[in-house]
Amino acid sequence: MKLTRRIFLGAASAAALFPVRSFAATQIDFGDVAITSVSDGHLSLPPAFALTGLSPEEIADLSARHNLPADLHKPPCNLTLLWQGERLVLFDAGAGPDFMGSAGKVSASLEAIGVSxxxxxxxxxxHAHPDHIWGLLDDFDEPVFPNAALAMGAREFAYWTDPGTAATIGVERESFAAGAMRRLKPFADSIRLLQDGEELMPGVSARLTAGHTPGHMSYEIATPEGRLWVIGDAIGNGHIALERPEFESSSDQDPPLGARTRSALLKALAASGDAVIGYHLPGSGLGRIRAEGAAFRFEEI
Incomplete structure (x- = not known):
């Protein structure tokens, strides 16, 4: 595996599109397979997001050590692009124009690397949270990626297209349910629904990593020269999720299951040395997980 290129935007466009992150994509090669982390911008979240349950002192200590801003946390949104033969595979669709003004920048990032x-x-x-699928449709409800075959986990699709989900998901996530239903329904007759362990295409397999959402999938990309995991939000940040993987985060829909899944995934990734792209891990989200006693750290490539 080798790092091949980091695509930088011009200063003016970088400031406008990516206030936190000044590059559009970072790419590595595994022989004939290239994998690129593509920016969709960043989220703007209150400091307590994902830290509910920690004391003010713990939050202050964590924020100081990880240089987290006191006003708004701005985690990156890192999509994954897989180049393999005639196929160009994008993992997640980004936030689109209707979720947060700081996100929804994937089209600009793709343009910066010469991809339409x-x-x-x-x-x-x-998974079907807004920052991952609200970019499926444009303002006219037309597919943003018109020639792409769509695939996702069968359990995840069933959950978000169930009319009963909105009534059971909680008030704070009702808009998530309505937004997912709107964006997934148009694909109901054409979407490929994946089971845990199913091979999506040669060398790419779906792995159930539930907890953040009921059917959250990660994807293992295996090549003769190494493996990379697209882990979505199974590891949701670069601070508390790594330092205390057993911490039950309020950002997970099933916090106890999310913690168990996260702990097992971190141990496996640290043991294997496989590369990862985490949607909200620091920088490009492209790197490796290293064990540090009972905790872990993310080492960006």
Whole structure:
């Protein structure tokens, strides 16, 4: 595996599109397979997001050590682009124009590396939260990636297209349910629904990593020269999720299951040395997980 390129935007466009992150994409090669982390911008979240349950002193200590801003946390949104033969596979669709003004920048990032939405042959979803699928449709409810075959976990699709989900998901996530239903229904007759362990295409397999959402999928990309995991939000940040993976985060829909899944995934990734792209891990989200006693750290490539 080798790092091949980091695509930088011009200063003016970088300031406008990516206030936190000044590059559009980072790419590594595994022989004939290239994998690129593509920016969709960043989220803007209150400091307590994902830290509910910690004391003010713990939050202050964590924030100081990880240089987290006191006003708004701005985690990056890192999509994954897989180049393999004639296929150009995008993992997740980004936030689109209706979720947060700081996100929804994937089209600009793709343009910066010379890729048009029409060239995407496959679109693979980790889970159906707004920053991952609201970019499926444009303002006119037309597909943003018109030539892409869509795939996602069967359990995840069933959950978000169930009319009963909105009534059971909680008030704070009702808009998530309505937004997912709107964006997934148009694909109901054409979407490929994946089971845990199913091979999506040669060398790419779906792995159930539930907890953040009921059917959250990660994707293992195996090549003769190494492996990379597209982990979505199974590891949701670069601070508390790594330092205390057993911490039950309020950002997970099932916090106890999310903690168990996260702990097992971190141990496996640290033991294997496999590369990862985490949707909200620091920088490009592309790197490796290293064990540090009972905790872990993310080492960006």
């Amino acid at each position: 939405p029409e060239e995407i042959t496959d679109l693979v979803i980790t």
